[in-house]
Amino acid sequence: MLSAILGLLADGKFHSGQDLGKALGVSRSAVWKQMQLVQELGLEVYSVKGRGYRIPGGVDLLSAEQLIKGFSPAIADKVELQPIEFTMPSTNAAALTGLVVPGNCSRLYVAEQQTAGRGRRGRQWVSPFASNLYFSLTWQFSSGVAALEGLSLVVGVALLRGLRKLGVNDVSVKWPNDLLWRNRKLAGVLLEMVGDASGECNVVVGIGMNVNMPRQEMREVEQPWVDLTEILGEAPSRTRVLATLINALIPTLEEFVEKGFSGLRDEWQAANSFQDESVVLQTAQHNIQGLCRGVNDTGALLLETVNGVEAFHGGEVSLRAS
Missing domain, CATH: 3.30.930.10 (Bira Bifunctional Protein; Domain 2)
Incomplete structure (x- = not known):
């Protein structure tokens, strides 16, 4: 039922509890309970007496x-x-x-x-x-x-x-x-x-x-x-x-x-964020500073340090601008 009620509210417009109940074949009380579940998903629900319920901006459900x-x-x-x-x-x-x-x-x-x-x-x-x-x-x-x-x-x-x-x-x-x-x-x-x-x-x-x-x-x-x-x-x-x-x-x-x-x-x-820029490679043990020279044919990072150009493979590492 939750999927059905979200489908009805997806347009972002007001829908009365009576109309929702009729469409779903349930009581207005059951509609109210479904609205609590909608809010538990993190969606904002407006409830206005005499107008009903709406989700501001609607919701873009995957089809x-x-x-x-x-x-x-x-x-x-x-x-x-x-x-x-x-x-x-x-x-x-x-x-x-x-x-x-x-x-x-x-x-x-x-x-x-x-x-x-x-x-x-x-x-x-x-x-x-x-x-x-x-x-x-x-x-x-x-x-x-x-x-x-x-x-x-x-x-x-x-x-x-x-x-x-x-x-x-x-x-x-x-x-x-x-x-x-x-x-x-x-x-x-x-x-x-x-x-x-x-x-x-x-x-x-x-x-x-x-x-x-x-x-x-x-x-x-x-x-x-x-x-x-x-x-x-x-x-x-x-x-x-x-x-x-x-x-x-x-x-x-x-x-x-x-x-x-x-x-x-x-x-x-061609789309490398840090090409030829100064970067810091963070590993579990060390921070290594150098110039980013792209990657080699296996995808390893090429970092030019004081020791020359070194290759670093992925894993528990992180790269950031220096």
Whole structure:
């Protein structure tokens, strides 16, 4: 019933308790109880006597039907959309659980809200309801973990390609897994792998992208951020954004399987946030200062220090401007 009542309130207009009850086949008291559940999702509900209930600005719910229609013919048979969940702990966690189920297609897991969304290094990923995108795609590789170096950078290239299709320019990539717009975070990538180090393995590609972040949520975000609404003035529907990103992501992953990261290196490097700038690489033990010289053919960061140009691989590391 919660899904149905949100569908009715999605237009942002007032709907009387009587009309909602009639549409849902329940009493006005049951409608009131559903409104409490709507508020528990973090949505603001206006209640005005004599007029009814409304969600200011409406709510942009994801549509599984429209998402599937938005997939290009080239990828439609390569991705299997799982039921879109209103709320779940983490799309990556759900995808990792789903890896035990055999199948030929990549599986796409999507949620309107995450209650335990994760970024790299154990950080929380703020995931307000029906505001941004939180999704995970499973992908199978047959050449072992060693061949997956640079994969997070490849995903960044795919997201850049998709965003350009939406008219979003000036986006840069921050090694190893963030997308920035004018030095503010727009999206992040979290990869998790299961399988044989030298043979068949499965990867979960988790992506979070800010589309229309509620301003009251910004207090929970620890770094400068931006969303598509600010960049474009008015963001496309989240369903359209997601379809466009998946249409770019799957062909780019196929390109990576065929060419490796070296075939995509120049494209990543052209969008490098810190190219030739002074940066600090933070590891668990040390802070290393140097000039960012891009990445090598495996996706390792090239840092020019007092010892010369050194290569650093991803993991529990963080890069920031000096």
